[in-house]
Amino acid sequence: MIPGAVREAVARDGERIVYVARERLLEAMTWLKETPGEQYNYLVDVTAVEFRDRERPIELVYFLRSLERRVDVRIKVELQPNEELVVDSVWGLWHGADWLEREVYDMFGITFRGHPDLRRILMWETYAEGYPLRKSFPLRGRFSRAEQVRQALNANPEAHYSLEELSIADAGGDLPEDMRERLRRGERGVIPEPPGP
Amino acid sequence: MSKRTLELELATPGVDAQGQPTRVPLTARPRPEQEPDLGGEHLLVNLGPQHPATHGVLRLVVELDGETVVRCIPHLGYLHSGFEKLGEYRHYNQIIPLTDRTDYLSPMSNNVGLALAAEKLMGIEITPRCTVLRVIACEMSRIISHMVWLGTTSIDLGAFTPFLWAFQQRERIYDLQEMWTGARLTTSLTRVGGLMADIPDTFVPKLREFTETFPKTLDEIDRVLTRNAVWAGRTQGVGALSAAEAINYSLSGPMLRASGVPYDVRKDKPYLDYETYDFDVVVGEHGDVYDRYLVRLEECYQSNRILRQALDRLPDGPINVDDPRVILPSKTRAMSDMEAMIFHFKQVMEGVKAPVGEAYVGIENPKGELGNYLVSDGTAKPVRWRIRPPSFINLSALPKMAEGHLLSDLIAINASVDIVMGEVDR
Numbered sequence: 118m119i120p121g122a123v124r125e126a127v128a129r130d131g132e133r134i135v136y137v138a139r140e141r142l143l144e145a146m147t148w149l150k151e152t153p154g155e156q157y158n159y160l161v162d163v164t165a166v167e168f169r170d171r172e173r174p175i176e177l178v179y180f181l182r183s184l185e186r187r188v189d190v191r192i193k194v195e196l197q198p199n200e201e202l203v204v205d206s207v208w209g210l211w212h213g214a215d216w217l218e219r220e221v222y223d224m225f226g227i228t229f230r231g232h233p234d235l236r237r238i239l240m241w242e243t244y245a246e247g248y249p250l251r252k253s254f255p256l257r258g259r260f261s262r263a264e265q266v267r268q269a270l271n272a273n274p275e276a277h278y279s280l281e282e283l284s285i286a287d288a289g290g291d292l293p294e295d296m297r298e299r300l301r302r303g304e305r306g307v308i309p310e311p312p313g314p
Numbered sequence: 315m316s317k318r319t320l321e322l323e324l325a326t327p328g329v330d331a332q333g334q335p336t337r338v339p340l341t342a343r344p345r346p347e348q349e350p351d352l353g354g355e356h357l358l359v360n361l362g363p364q365h366p367a368t369h370g371v372l373r374l375v376v377e378l379d380g381e382t383v384v385r386c387i388p389h390l391g392y393l394h395s396g397f398e399k400l401g402e403y404r405h406y407n408q409i410i411p412l413t414d415r416t417d418y419l420s421p422m423s424n425n426v427g428l429a430l431a432a433e434k435l436m437g438i439e440i441t442p443r444c445t446v447l448r449v450i451a452c453e454m455s456r457i458i459s460h461m462v463w464l465g466t467t468s469i470d471l472g473a474f475t476p477f478l479w480a481f482q483q484r485e486r487i488y489d490l491q492e493m494w495t496g497a498r499l500t501t502s503l504t505r506v507g508g509l510m511a512d513i514p515d516t517f518v519p520k521l522r523e524f525t526e527t528f529p530k531t532l533d534e535i536d537r538v539l540t541r542n543a544v545w546a547g548r549t550q551g552v553g554a555l556s557a558a559e560a561i562n563y564s565l566s567g568p569m570l571r572a573s574g575v576p577y578d579v580r581k582d583k584p585y586l587d588y589e590t591y592d593f594d595v596v597v598g599e600h601g602d603v604y605d606r607y608l609v610r611l612e613e614c615y616q617s618n619r620i621l622r623q624a625l626d627r628l629p630d631g632p633i634n635v636d637d638p639r640v641i642l643p644s645k646t647r648a649m650s651d652m653e654a655m656i657f658h659f660k661q662v663m664e665g666v667k668a669p670v671g672e673a674y675v676g677i678e679n680p681k682g683e684l685g686n687y688l689v690s691d692g693t694a695k696p697v698r699w700r701i702r703p704p705s706f707i708n709l710s711a712l713p714k715m716a717e718g719h720l721l722s723d724l725i726a727i728n729a730s731v732d733i734v735m736g737e738v739d740r
Binding site for chain 1: 399
């Protein structure tokens, strides 16, 4: 029995779906990976689903596979849209979750606690329109075309690069407040002026 | 792999066994007692997004100590088109053109992946002829994708000739694709429940001719590269990942198999009756760039084998399922038969409704496992269409693989991942 399992279902393709309580996700995943006889050692994919019915919870879906036993299982966590979208990261179990969780964060705004480098991945870091795959996000974006063009031209993502930028990846959550403020404004990695004579 | 017994001794000209130069001009100043210490200061190099060796719009910020990569941070998203969001606003058949544009080096097999997922969701069984034709489409895609990979990777490492040979063969497949679908790149081959068209009469003899002559080119590439000292020196031991690391990073396809994990979706979770074909799963053992090259090269031979078997068994019969709710009636019938016209109208205006539920189908794409995950709420448009992008996930291991290698090796490692940015960014 998977720890934290709430209920089970079967998908239309015949796969087993197990719903797990949000608080016990990491426990369940560790159990699935390390218990002999389960050995789900391969993370296929991580994604999220938001339904058109806004009352329904957002589902976070993990596709697991046991390479030894050639068996798949789908683990789901339900997140109520009115509460904080936070869940534990499984990066410690599978490093493959690194970019997959970053993408879910980027597209749905779900935060993964304990992820070493939770930044936007497909959208640029100063993207201000929200989370594109949420149902509340209009197909053409929130801002007007003119505003989007203006912001895109000002974003200038590859104009500067610096050691500071590299250290952001390391620092993760514990950046100093003023640096975080500057990043939020989009001023990042500005090459410092050379010292005067 | 038995081919891997090559020992290299690259002699550096002008240097004796102790590393001292053999020819020193008479005017040379004596060597300083102590070389200046140049370590410690790291250099940042920005590679891309517009750089031929990043295979598209990938940007890498590389921290270098001398020529050694200390850290490599990929930046993505330059080609982000929001396909998954667009899919939520389209009927299932209207999504198929979007799949062409994800992994645009193997469009036909992407089409097949989506169609299989939609059919699983709707519970449709496709016809035997369609199954075999889809296998042909998948394996043709594998060959062209691996040919592009071989060509571009060899050019990245300075070998120009295999590039021309590979692209010549790729062009022959493109001719076949054009013959079948009318398009070279954006094929949109499949429909839910079938195909957009049957193959023309001249297709089978032309493809058979291709399968007979294509291995010759592979042999030539093999002869030129596999025992080539420069090729082996640039690729052996570069970017190696152990089997455990490859699994931990969720790698798939040739990247996973080169590390020695014998997982192939075609064998282990068969779709399109792949279990009835006779082919071998190619597995490497060192997990470096050289093994990835060997795996992909051998996979081309195996694809060729599958193509021959598929041509031999290609049955006659319809390509579309006999279900007026999912397959459009012919134009003549739609114009003369009342019922056919209603079905035509309903399909075009309302689309094909899928029952409530979800389905995931993973197929063995040339780059790795391409997953299509569809969630339906009973309407004709999916609530969520998720692509499991193989090259996106394979690329996520790049910083790990590049660590400690030379900058020039980073180019080789990046090439060996076989990324296509249309799919990475979607």
